[in-house]
Amino acid sequence: MAKTYNDPAKQRSREKLRDFIANHLLTLKKPNDIKVVCFPGAEREGEEALEVKQVYDPLGIPRQNIVGLEYKPEHAERLRKANLGIDVKCQDAHDFFLETDKRFDVISLDYTGTPT
Numbered sequence: 001m002a003k004t005y006n007d008p009a010k011q012r013s014r015e016k017l018r019d020f021i022a023n024h025l026l027t028l029k030k031p032n033d034i035k036v037v038c039f040p041g042a043e044r045e046g047e048e049a050l051e052v053k054q055v056y057d058p059l060g061i062p063r064q065n066i067v068g069l070e071y072k073p074e075h076a077e078r079l080r081k082a083n084l085g086i087d088v089k090c091q092d093a094h095d096f097f098l099e100t101d102k103r104f105d106v107i108s109l110d111y112t113g114t115p116t
Contacts, residue, residue, distance in 0.1 A: 011054070017108060018055040025105060031060035037096075038108040040068040040086065042075040048082040051108065067102070069093050069109075 025034060036056060040049035049068065056066060063085035069092075070076040076090035089096060093109055 010050075013110070014051055014054045017051075018059060021055070021059055021106060026059065029105065032062060032065070034059075034061050034105045035065050035067075035103065036061060036106040036108070037067040037069065037102075037104045038106070039070070039093075039110050040066075040079060040084075041110075042070060042078040042082075045078060048079055049084050049086065051110070052084060052086060055108075067096075067104075069096055 021034075038051055040052050042048045052063065052066060052068070056063070064087070066086040068079055068084075068086045068088045070079060070088065070090055071092055073090050076088050079086070079088045
């Protein structure tokens with residue numbers, strides 16, 4: 001069975017991230033002006049992009065301002081099929097940042113293991 005990130009520890013982590021953005025970034029910028037890149041998560045069908053739904057949506061950050069990185073093609077496809085309105089990239093984060101010229105206000109790379 002696929003991992004789930006719908007658990008109390010991950011929930012608390014998402015709450016902390018949401019509070020940090022609200023207290024430190026939204027005091028400087030409007031939600032419509034905030035750009036985000038994250039690992040939205042798509043390990044289990046029905047739990048796609050919990051970070052988007054629980055962090056950025058409540059803050060009013062438009063989904064079109066969010067780039068979701070997923071390394072595994074099946075996870076990227078699951079995100080696309082969920083039709084969330086985010087820009088899904090099936091790409092390694094390192095390669096993405098080498099190639100993009102976009103600037104982001106929030107970079108949330110919540111790796112599941114030690115990055116190499």
